Amino acid sequence: MDDSYDPAPTSDATQWISTPLTDALLRGALELERTDRGGLLPHRLPARARAQFGGDGQVAQAEAQPSGVRVVFRTRATAVELDVLRTKMGYRGVPPRPDGVYELYVDGEPAGRATAGGGNVVMVDMSDGSRETIPGPVGAVRFAGLPEGEKTVEIWLPYTETTELIGLRTDAPVSAVEPGGRRVWLHHGSSISHGSAAESSATTWPALGAAAGGVELVNVGLGGSALLDPFTARALRDTPADLVSVKVGINLVNLDGMRLRVFGPAVHGFLDTIREGHPTAPLLVLSPVYCPIHEDTPGPAAPEFSDGKVAFKAMGDPAEAAFGKLTLNVIRTELARIVEERAADDPNLYYLDGRELYGEADFADLPLPDQLHPDAAAHRRMGERFGALAFGPGGPFAAA
Template sequence: MPDWITTPITADLLRGVLDLERTAHGVLPHRLPARARARFPDDYLAMVEAQPAGVRLAFRTRATAVELDVLPTRTAYRGMPAPPEGVFELLVDGRPAGRATVPGGNVHTIDMATRSATTSPGRPGTARFAGLPPGAKDVEIWLPHTEITELVALHTDAPVEPARDRGRRVWLHHGSSISHGSNADSPTASWPVLAANRGGVELVNLSLRGNALLDPFVARALRDTPADLISLKIGINLVNTDLMRLRGFTPAVHGFLDTIRDGHPSTPLVVVSPILCPIHEDTPGPGVADLDGSTLVFRAIGDPADRAGGRLTLTVIRDELARLVEHRAADDPNLHYLDGRALYGEPDVAELPLPDRLHPDTATHRRIAERFAGWAFAAGGPFAPGHG
């Protein structure tokens, strides 16, 4: 048996978090700061911001064995099969070196019909990794992106120290469940993580499943987070929640951008409109989830005729975002617009259909990442070194 060393899990061992809450079991990473979390009483938003999309432990060590004790809370949907256990991914010097899952833990069950939820408590478990190469190395453990993960203890067979600063630029991204990584099969398979790797940047992913809704407290969190590059993917949640009309949408986007610019006045900032989603292109929300056998699928139930009264569709949002960014860019040369259909559009639907009619699968995340990185980080792109 290894001679284990237990290292306290502190903020300097974590990347992609804005806050660390001490719990009865250990610490809980948060992707929104405490002052932002105090601004919303919504249980679903509280759940998704605590799901550690893009969050990883990062340390340097000579260890050849690592164990991470955690208490997971996975989300289940009433009437659906039990969700798979979340994946912990180990990287050594930036290369994949192992995967692990942790059985047990808490189960948070949501009734999609009533939006009510119950939580069944469980016990902590351990993600184990062995056979790491000898010698000093940089180790990352990426946490499951769609299940809350309380960090209980880190055990290694050699001392650890915080990872070195590699001098990479920080990319701050905010978006919906698609950017959060929904339907990607592992935490490093979401399109923002893949694009960050291609661009050689450090990702802070503030994407919130179902909650990219132009909330002012999110804009303030983005404003106050250090970043060299910023992107916002705006639209799908505003349609499928049927949250606002065009009259409210335009000033809300302006206000969101104004707040971010208060803290990042000249940082390259890309506004990305929605990828193609046939159910919402010309049909307003709300969107509803249906059980199709054992599969969850989504559909839009709004009336297309209501577009005349300002009801939002993806087509309406793309047109307005393009107009709004063009207008602002006259005084803000570091503000850019990307039509989301350049990432996933009509030619892609037949080859890579959205499995639940809303979220891309792993292969589609890869395509979106390749296209975004090829545009944003290329020479002359808004995220190219030296741009802005």
């Protein structure tokens, strides 16, 4: 155990009750790992998938950042404390990123935000990819002044930080909330689905879309890692869900990881695997949102630094698209074709052009700050639009 961990509550005046953290109190994770210090580490890919990363640090980092994962319980408590050991990313030459936000909801309504102290920092040198871990102590997140009476409490964990859950304290007993009653929406996508520059996990576009649709979200958005990996497809296949969506394209372009000849069969294989576990569930395929640097210019994308800020630039040549290199427009055309052809035998398969969530006019109004990722206001717009398009009348996820 870390000698720096002090389990004492931050307020001596409160009569605290400690509740063991178990999987019954967690939502949105695909797997929970019990750590050496007795905590819980949420994962958004199972151990079998994690064994097939090939040592890739990007996907390992992304799946361990608990976007969409929340602690959920019933209680009469008016004060809650959560001990956590966070691991935060830092980038040399770039100002420190804001602390991850823990967002409190009471009976489905936002009721407060907090950040955790302490924690580890993984410092990345983007010029050569090297990493250094700087260890730190366990911290605490505290919410006080909750409404009196029995209520459902949700604490959404940060999408930007790995979060090891160490302890839960309240000033009244806690009970688990039985799952059920709401449909489960399983979503996979890139860093934009993961969260990019949203204010919190609860205000990413998938979380806002789920709230609009009245469904339970399982977010498998993996920053930099929506690459049609077979291990991700198998994880989606094996995760119970009523609704499934996959948003693919941008990472394949900005990584320059695939050519058109390989892309089509890879999409078919990805969808085939999902259908093995979800043969009749509504399955929505989303193409990339508008991103000017890659609309007609292939990758890879490379970061450029100026005045402590980072912006991405496409390094490919538009002429290379004629030889099979992928651009966003090439991907949209191919995805639309594939879905149209497959839908002849799969009436529950749907396609949505990502530009309906964020298009050229949106870029003029809410430009991508780093040329790649939407900001918090754009996430809200995308979530509202997805809620209307997917869950509204005639939408692929509309309730029967």
